[in-house]
Amino acid sequence: MESNTVLRVAGTSSPRKLAGAIAHGLRKHNEIEMVACGAAAMNQATKGIAVARQYLEPDGYDLVSQPAFTILDPEAAEHRTAIRFWLTLADCAGPVKRLRRVERTPLLGDCRPLGGEDGT
Amino acid sequence: MESNTVLRVAGTSSPRKLAGAIAHGLRKHNEIEMVACGAAAMNQATKGIAVARQYLEPDGYDLVSQPAFTILDPEAAEHRTAIRFWLTLADCAGPVKRLRRVERTPLLGDCRPLGGEDGT
Numbered sequence: 001m002e003s004n005t006v007l008r009v010a011g012t013s014s015p016r017k018l019a020g021a022i023a024h025g026l027r028k029h030n031e032i033e034m035v036a037c038g039a040a041a042m043n044q045a046t047k048g049i050a051v052a053r054q055y056l057e058p059d060g061y062d063l064v065s066q067p068a069f070t071i072l073d074p075e076a077a078e079h080r081t082a083i084r085f086w087l088t089l090a091d092c093a094g095p096v097k098r099l100r101r102v103e104r105t106p107l108l109g110d111c112r113p114l115g116g117e118d119g120t
Numbered sequence: 121m122e123s124n125t126v127l128r129v130a131g132t133s134s135p136r137k138l139a140g141a142i143a144h145g146l147r148k149h150n151e152i153e154m155v156a157c158g159a160a161a162m163n164q165a166t167k168g169i170a171v172a173r174q175y176l177e178p179d180g181y182d183l184v185s186q187p188a189f190t191i192l193d194p195e196a197a198e199h200r201t202a203i204r205f206w207l208t209l210a211d212c213a214g215p216v217k218r219l220r221r222v223e224r225t226p227l228l229g230d231c232r233p234l235g236g237e238d239g240t
Binding site: 045065066083 | 162167188
C-alpha cells in the first residue's frame with residue numbers, strides 16, 4: 001500500500017472532509033489506512049467512517065473497518081499508542097473479498113494508553 | 121437480533137471487559153450491535169473492538185465493524201445522536217459471508233452532534 005493512502009485524523013478533523021477522503025481513497029485503492037490518537041480524534045474518525053458509508057452507498061458500495069493498536073514513532077523513547085483503522089471496500093451485492101488479518105499488536109498493558117486514560 | 125445483544129458503551133467502560141462481551145456475543149450470535157454516544161465512549165468502544173479482534177484471533181476468527189449514525193430515544197423532544205456499530209464475525213480463512221447494508225440514517229446536519237462538537 002502506498003504511504004499516501006494513510007489518513008491521519010486529528011481531534012479537529014472534519015468528519016465530512018474525512019469521509020470524502022475515505023470514499024475517494026477506497027474507490028482508488030480498495031483499501032486504506034487511517035490513524036487516530038486520542039478520544040477526540042477517535043470520535044472524528046468514527047463519524048468520518050459513518051459518513052463515508054453514506055457517500056459510497058449510492059454506488060452500491062460499503063466499507064468495513066478493522067481497528068488495531070499501533071505505536072506512533074517506535075524509535076521514540078516514550079511510545080505513543082494510537083488506533084490504526086484498516087478500511088476495506090465492500091460490494092453491497094457480495095461478500096468482502098479479502099480481509100486483513102489481525103496484526104501482532106501489543107496488548108493494552110504494554111502501551112501508553114490513549115487520550116490520557118488508563119486503558120482499563 | 122435479540123435486544124440483549126446490544127452493548128451500550130459509556131466513557132468509563134473498560135475496553136477489556138467490552139472486548140470480552142464483544143467476543144462472547146459474536147461467538148454466540150455472529151453479529152452484535154454496540155451503541156456509543158460522545159467522544160470518550162467512542163474511544164472506549166474503538167479500543168474494545170481492537171482488543172476483541174485479539175481475543176478472537178487464536179480461534180481463527182476476526183470481526184468487521186460498520187458504524188452508522190443513530191438517534192437515541194426518537195420519541196424525545198430533543199434528539200441525541202449516537203454511533204451504532206454493527207459488528208460481524210469474520211472467518212480469517214474466508215470472506216465475510218454477509219454484510220449489513222447502510223441504514224437510512226440522518227445526515228450529520230440534521231442531528232444534534234456528538235460530544236458537544238459541531239459535527240463539521
